[in-house]
Amino acid sequence: MSTPGRRSRLEVEDNGEIAIVNFIDRKILDEQNIQKIGEDLFSLIDQYDRKKILLNFINVEYLSSAALGKFITLNKKVQAKNGKLVMCHINEDIYEVFEITRLDRLFNIQKDEQSALQAFSA
Amino acid sequence: MRTSMPDGSTEFVIPSDLGQAHCVQDAIEIQLKECHFDDKEIxxxxxxxxxxxxxxxxxxxxxxxxxxxxxxxxxxPERIDVGVTDEGPGYDPGDVPDPLADENLERPCGRGLFLIQHYMTEVMVHPPGNRLTMSKVRVKPHLNGDKPHKGLNGDTPH
Structure with a gap:
């Protein structure tokens, strides 16, 4: 599958039905980048009809509440298509952000990519 | 525009341009590292x-x-004090819905002030609501036994 856009902030890799998404940026803070990341993530569902999406945060060191908002909207879109969104490799600091905002309850968060892939068949 | 103030603080006056916001953050991060704030604090x-x-x-x-x-x-070395003032009409922080409430959990926005309050030790929104001051007071004891410094408002840490 080709990446959603030439200036994408994402790298998308296919694993069967699952689209594995890696973030190019270490800091998902810049509003314009977040906007672009949101558009590219949403296009996976709206344009490419992907229903199983794995977000791998291995490269990510910072994110803001604006980025969380995009992931929430993505989750809603995936659920509307009866799909599944799973996250993995979230570092300790970022995981704390998910915990304190209670978003760790909303999202399916796995330790690594292998357990995240297994979570799709659970 | 960057100005050094008599009390040792620094003031940036920047347009509403998110790129410039990151320049300010980078300048603050350099000073935090100089004062040996650790990665988690930063x-x-x-x-x-x-x-x-x-x-x-x-x-x-x-x-x-x-x-x-x-x-x-x-x-x-023992704290950071920050004041952020905009030129808008202000807002009442009491009007911000609780982002932890079940009914708000899936709202894509409204977590900014909550996160500020979590990561900083003192946060105030000053009427009419266009000025926020926040401080992070480190838990480590003062190395030289000096009295704690006052915040940018002249208030002492709680």
Missing amino acids: FGIRLALEEAIVNAMKHGNQMDPAKKVHVRFRVL
């Missing part, structure tokens, strides 16, 4: 700065490039 402070400045630009100044955001800060 993560939280940087996130609080991001949320405060973005709120000021987006919700305060409505991204009007003619309106400025004033960021005043002072970094000391």
Whole structure:
């Protein structure tokens, strides 16, 4: 599958039905980048009809509440298509952000990519 | 525009341009590292700065490039004090829905102030609501036994 856009902030890799998404940026803070990341993530569902999406945060060191908002909207879109969104490799600091905002309850968060892939068949 | 103030603080006056916000954050991060704040502390402070400045630009100044955001800060080994002021009408923080409430959990916005309050030790929104001051007071004891410094408002840490 080709990446959603030439200036994408994402790298998308296919694993069967699952689209594995890696973030190019270490800091998902810049509003314009977040906007672009949101558009590219949403296009996976709206344009490419992907229903199983794995977000791998291995490269990510910072994110803001604006980025969380995009992931929430993505989750809603995936659920509307009866799909599944799973996250993995979230570092300790970022995981704390998910915990304190209670978003760790909303999202399916796995330790690594292998357990995240297994979570799709659970 | 960057100005050094008599009390040792620094003030940036920047347009409502998110790119410039990151220049301010980078300048503060350099001082935090010079004062040996650790990576976890810097993560939280940087996130609080991001949320405060973005709120000021987006919700305060409505991204009007003619309106400025004033960021005043002072970094000391035992604390950081930051004031962020926009040129908007202000808001009542009591009007912000609780982001932890079940019914708000899936709202894509409204977590900025909550995150600031989590990562900083003292946070105040000053009437009419276009000025926020926040401080992070480190738990480590004062190395030389000096009295704690006052914040940018002249208030002492609790």
